[in-house]
Amino acid sequence: MTASSKGNRRSGSKGDLVLKTVVGAAAVGIVALLIGLGIELTSGSWLSIETFGLGFITGSTWNSVLNTYNVFPALVGTLTASAIALLLGLPIGLGIAIFLSERTRGIRAGATALGSLVELLAAVPSVIYGLWGLIVLAPFMRDYIEPPLKSILGLPGLFSGTPIGTDLFTGGVILAIMIVPTISAVSRDILNAVPNSQREAMYSLGATDWEVVRKAVLPYARSGIFGATILGLGRAVGETMAVTFVIGNNINLPKSLLSPGATLTTLIVNQFGNTFDPLSEAALVEVGLVLFLLALVINIFARLLVWRMTRSTRFRV
């Protein structure tokens, strides 16, 4: 017998209906919240949508004197920094997840301690990463990491220009640090959801630990790990404070990875004090709208991928 709400209505008391309505209202509230978010952002940016149309995303000028507000450079910044973050963060996050989901008994002891440490990594507020990034990481990048990168990969558009530390590349690096916990936590759940029979079958064929991971576990978990990556991307796209400390905050189109740049999120935070008229205010809200749509698409896509693999059971009996 399941605790169904549909049966036994005649013997249910009025209290049941009251409770269901009240908590149901809270659930409706969440849906309304998300829908309301979209509506408010759209209406708040209407003036800007009317004025710039599609040019908002394709134009490169953000200038209050010219009354023109376009975000292509910021969009480039968001995508570039997120790409760097994924390139660096995915292998590390996945490596941690593999370590944490290992079945070998010797490793499991260290794995739980590591798991807590990675969770602590996620618990540090992003503004503190930002502060550290500005004062510690950026000078380090400028002095020790970027010059060698420039000499090895100094093609124009890649690592050209004078290393200054507070640039697009450092923004990507700090984003990578921020998304590692996300990717590793989700990937670990995914890897744990791979049935043990898969591992056991490989072991019985004489495979080593790494072969089991590479040939049985990872292929099975492929779509889930892809979902974890997309979730990491979503986190990277939405991150504001950690990036704004180190990205240099330049609203022009970046010429290389070593130029100061901006992302959609840092654009909002930085330009917020400079909104003196309805158009610039609407433009900022429109940046928020673009982010809203990006985040929505990314998150829904990622959730669908992850849900399929780790759908938890209803009631435990």
Added chain:
Amino acid sequence: MKGLILLSVAVAIIPLFLVVADVVTQGLPAISLTFFTENPPSPLAGYGGILNGIEGSLLMVGMGTLIAVPLGVGAGIYFSEWPESRLSFISSFMNDVLAEFPTIVIGLFVYTLVVAPTKTFSAVAGAVALAIIMLPIIARTTEESLKIVPITLREASMALGIPRWKTIFRVVISTGKSGLATGILLGIARATGETAPLVVTAGYLNFPPTGLLQQTASVPYIIYNFGTAGYPNWTTVAWGAALVLVAFMLILNLSVKFFIGRKSMGVRAEI
């Protein structure tokens, strides 16, 4: 290959240690009793304190919690007890989406909703933004904690003739209440560290909160404001504020571990 994996593990942990080490070493000089009782200093003039931020954060996180807990726990109860309804499916999916949302966008939403009509940055706006950010965490944790309660408990209660709503309150929630508390603490932890939404809703003030519809300071905003300014003493104030924030997070996280550790979720002997 195992070596590469261990290397990636090490690479991930290094930033954590570096950040915490730097926060402690660079922030400690600013810490003193006055750090908690004074307001921030002028540029180049000592370390002052972050009283305005502490009081502002307490105010806004407190109000946010008051808003988010009823909504979040309510939604969580609905997701757990009526999981087969379509509303449950849609809403819990949207809840998960909302949990990962860029917080600056949530801040902008509250800006258009509260700040624009009232024509002022305010503590209320900040609290609403924080509440929206806390809500998904509380709802999700509530749902998970209640789902773990064995169905046999519910059935036994209803077999005794106890109406469903009383079953939910007296049996299910009281069994899962440590999980609920965990969710609320996690939500508070998240809200306390948020900066971006407060930049666009609560603004900043060099004094402790003067009114609910006035600009209000917060500890993360101090870190942002003072950390990017460039004056050396202000940078140390920012590090000190970061240290206070990290210490607070540590206490919150340890409390969560305490709740999960001591009370077991669910009943041992199952029928």
